[in-house]
Amino acid sequence: MALTGLQIQKLLPKTNCKECGCSTCLAFAMKLAAKKAELKECPYVSEEAKAILGAAAEPPIRTVTIGQGTGALRLGGETVMYRHEKTFVNRTGLGVLLPDTLEPARLEEEVRRIREYKVDRVGETLRVDALGIDFRSGRVEEFLAALGRTAALWDRAIVARSDDPRALRAAAERLHGRRPLLASATAATAGELCETAAATDAALAVAAGDIDGLIDGVKTLEGRKFREIFLEPRSGSLAEGLQTATILRRAAVKAGVKAAGYPLFKAVGTGDAIDDAIEAALDIVKYGGLVLLPEFDPAVFMPLLTLRQNIFTDPQKPIQVEPRIYSIGEPDEDSPVFVTTNFSLTYFIVSSELENSGLSAWLAVVECEGMSVLTAWAAGKFGGARIGAFIKESGLPERIRSRRIIIPGYVARISGELEESLPLWQVLVGPQEAADIESFVHNVLGRP
Numbered sequence: 001m002a003l004t005g006l007q008i009q010k011l012l013p014k015t016n017c018k019e020c021g022c023s024t025c026l027a028f029a030m031k032l033a034a035k036k037a038e039l040k041e042c043p044y045v046s047e048e049a050k051a052i053l054g055a056a057a058e059p060p061i062r063t064v065t066i067g068q069g070t071g072a073l074r075l076g077g078e079t080v081m082y083r084h085e086k087t088f089v090n091r092t093g094l095g096v097l098l099p100d101t102l103e104p105a106r107l108e109e110e111v112r113r114i115r116e117y118k119v120d121r122v123g124e125t126l127r128v129d130a131l132g133i134d135f136r137s138g139r140v141e142e143f144l145a146a147l148g149r150t151a152a153l154w155d156r157a158i159v160a161r162s163d164d165p166r167a168l169r170a171a172a173e174r175l176h177g178r179r180p181l182l183a184s185a186t187a188a189t190a191g192e193l194c195e196t197a198a199a200t201d202a203a204l205a206v207a208a209g210d211i212d213g214l215i216d217g218v219k220t221l222e223g224r225k226f227r228e229i230f231l232e233p234r235s236g237s238l239a240e241g242l243q244t245a246t247i248l249r250r251a252a253v254k255a256g257v258k259a260a261g262y263p264l265f266k267a268v269g270t271g272d273a274i275d276d277a278i279e280a281a282l283d284i285v286k287y288g289g290l291v292l293l294p295e296f297d298p299a300v301f302m303p304l305l306t307l308r309q310n311i312f313t314d315p316q317k318p319i320q321v322e323p324r325i326y327s328i329g330e331p332d333e334d335s336p337v338f339v340t341t342n343f344s345l346t347y348f349i350v351s352s353e354l355e356n357s358g359l360s361a362w363l364a365v366v367e368c369e370g371m372s373v374l375t376a377w378a379a380g381k382f383g384g385a386r387i388g389a390f391i392k393e394s395g396l397p398e399r400i401r402s403r404r405i406i407i408p409g410y411v412a413r414i415s416g417e418l419e420e421s422l423p424l425w426q427v428l429v430g431p432q433e434a435a436d437i438e439s440f441v442h443n444v445l446g447r448p
């Protein structure tokens, strides 16, 4: 549980030496409580205080990483029940679970297809995070061969999926160095698999049909000082799954139950592609850690990745695009300059409406801390002087002749200030809504 500033201060040396940059230990404690400072900034903290404060600083859902390097996938780390309370931290991992019975050439083709898949949305490239191999063949050699083929082509997270501890032990050895997820141990196999996972630097999921079974499995692992754990509730219906995931999250976040505080793992498999997609979508919204679907269909993954992107944006920080001059079409020295803010949604709507109009233009995207046009103007970040300075610093005036600049209709009142800032320019007031850009282009700028 989070400690208050006063509780933290009691654990500090209380010498007020100021070496941490704060005037008193209490001020430093307050910053620590607000997560605006790190404990290491005080050189005099005792080992005992470090242990207490370190444990208190851990999120209620432990962060567990699988995969390595650029393909590493951080899961868990959550601190709240609802996104609007603060933010969700690590996105639900999305992957595909392939059977080890696939023909080698077919398996490799599928791995390549999933590897190459990507969606560019709101300035971000979205991809599949993980691949799992399901032990269906009943032959460990076949399982290992499929894992080996996958690992050779896939540098992101890998899951070895089986309830057979023999197969998981062999998989852990085969994938040593890749930090895989072994899924899953049961209460009966948790002890022996925990040793294998610890020795091979793997994470281990523990599966059970009810919450008590999960907690028992976790306690077995924690008792052996192993904490790279995922929870795999094997619930019957969609409603039961949602209920279990909610109880676990609530127990960890609200009641401080450590054994419930691990990311969830699920291999979806309802037998129906639409139901699988619905279940995965529910897991994204309600507390899924890593979710594997039984097949790869771009028509399913695109909406899931989009949904995930929406849920896991930080409501306190708008998504931003880089402030700079963008080219729409093939602008030249006679092309007009449109101005907007660097709030992603605004940028993508304005740029696509400009593209639809068929006009080649320059789009000046001004740094406004990701605010929309009216919000940025109200905050004093989208005024005439600021836009003028941005245009001058961009070097655009040296590249163009026409010097026509179009501002959003909602901020018509800044036109005088902008004219003062850019005296050689003609300032035009554009439409209030981006949807009217096309008619503005045709009616005001005179494009056919």
Ligand code: SF4
Pocket: 012, 013, 014, 015, 016, 017, 018, 019, 020, 021, 022, 023, 024, 025, 028, 041, 042, 043, 044, 045
């Ligand atoms: Fe207190 Fe440590 Fe900061 Fe010194 S460095 S004022 S002891 S918190």
